[in-house]
Amino acid sequence: MPELRKDPITHRWVIISTDRAKRPTDFSKARVEILGNGVCPFCYGNEAKTPPEIIAYGGNGRPANTPGWQVRVVPNKFPALGIEGSLDRQGFGLFDKMNGIGAHEVIIETPDHLSTLATVPDQQVEQVLWAYRDRMNDLKNDKRFRYILVFKNHGQAAGASLEHTHSQLIALAIIPKQVSEELENARHYFEEKERCIFCDIVRQEREDGQRVIAENEHCVALAPYAPRFPFETWVLPKQHGSAFENEPASVVSSVAGMLRNMLRRLDQVLDHPPYNFVLHTSPVGEEQNEHYHWHIEMMPTLTKVAGFEWGTGFYINPTPPEESAQFLREAEV
């Protein structure tokens, strides 16, 4: 008998198939292969092929836009939003619009074309997380922005258009609907219970254990109770923290270790799958709060989810999270 499960944060019901559950080898997915053919704008020596860099780490004293960097952040050459201008909000009868003002940046995670975020050292992942933070905190000086979205598409099937490993950042003048729903539901829960719902979930999951994948000093990784996608994995800080970008260095270091650990487990169990991850943090100006708990949601691209799910918000997940957690927990990394 399949189960209907309700996510306590979003209040979304999903169908979890428990009868004909899919194992890691049942998914016909596109293994991510890094070919290294052609000229790559993210490699050393091609710095002029990107817009001028915003920040770069490493290569002390090097001139801007030359080799020697370890992590490099550049504006997206084909941005989804424009940085210049005013919002110019307008209505047309029933409809509302504004100019597509925003920042769209690319975080080049390593100069090595053949590496991935799973194969670089932990310290390199840590540098990438510091680049996220630096950019988030800098963009907050621009008072037009209300939310900063950091995410990664890995592999063509997950939406990556260049294979050289990179993340993206989009600063928005609005709060995306799903983010505001998460925040609102977390706020309601706090009003009722005077506890953070994520803290409660972390506590209950650590006691229960069956959906926990790994823990380190400051972080826990788990398969959520009502995941939309097979092998969906969340990384959360064990202590309450409402904004990723305000965490102390010790937590950043723990997150880097846990993020890379999970990516290596996904690579091993699912044979280098395409994936996305999204950093969920508090909106600009609401960074200090008791109800929201920042975290990273990771989703390997395993199923052909089509317009039906988009059209309904209704998901059918063929792998129970207890099973995906067990596979990932038992992976040797």
Added chain:
Amino acid sequence: MPELRKDPITHRWVIISTDRAKRPTDFSKARVEILGNGVCPFCYGNEAKTPPEIIAYGGNGRPANTPGWQVRVVPNKFPALGIEGSLDRQGFGLFDKMNGIGAHEVIIETPDHLSTLATVPDQQVEQVLWAYRDRMNDLKNDKRFRYILVFKNHGQAAGASLEHTHSQLIALAIIPKQVSEELENARHYFEEKERCIFCDIVRQEREDGQRVIAENEHCVALAPYAPRFPFETWVLPKQHGSAFENEPASVVSSVAGMLRNMLRRLDQVLDHPPYNFVLHTSPVGEEQNEHYHWHIEMMPTLTKVAGFEWGTGFYINPTPPEESAQFLREAEV
């Protein structure tokens, strides 16, 4: 400059790229080809390869599960939900679950393996719509069900596992989140304005004209103001109707004509794209209301939308609806 547009029903903001807008030929999509290889369980003579039929139209006096039918409805052989048993709602600390009770049926739209819903006659599409209605109205006798979802996946890239043209129906003991949000927002609008928001949109769009694709006696087809996907197309009744399954025969006939008309336009402009459509109607027991307006949302599968959009609810659409409406309006069908 790209635009941020807000959908008045869901309150979702989307980015519409106006600078480097994509034309129909810019999408590298999987053209749907019907090969007709192998044994098809939906063809005449193979009726025993599906679970026993629930209803069938045509073939007067024919024995059940034999050839001669024109439209045939069978239980899904691999159902996402089970029909037998009780809901057995349970909580585990923070988490809620229930048994995955529901119906999952397949509507085989024609006996002809090589036809599609775009190539069969209008009367055949009308028969398919009557099959939806008959099944919806019958399933409402089962008091466990609160929502009945009718949808179609066309082509492998859109999630269809069999190429013989068919739709699906899922009866649920819950109301999917996106459906209840749509309903709630429409109810709020009605409370404030004492008008149906969909009626207002239909009125404004017909006056404005730039996003209208076609009209017939009872229906209008339009590109919504803030579409998530390129070439997203909605078919709505011009007169207020809250439940598709309660419309009179004259409206069903109009819907069939408009649905097929739109599918032929999509085939012509986008060269036989994979697509999904979803019927949005009122929940069971709330069929008579003034605030919700049933409609069909159609989404060709053109872009590689990945976990990022699922993770954030934030969409970037490279084709303004004014342009998709113009292409579809000018198609010769």
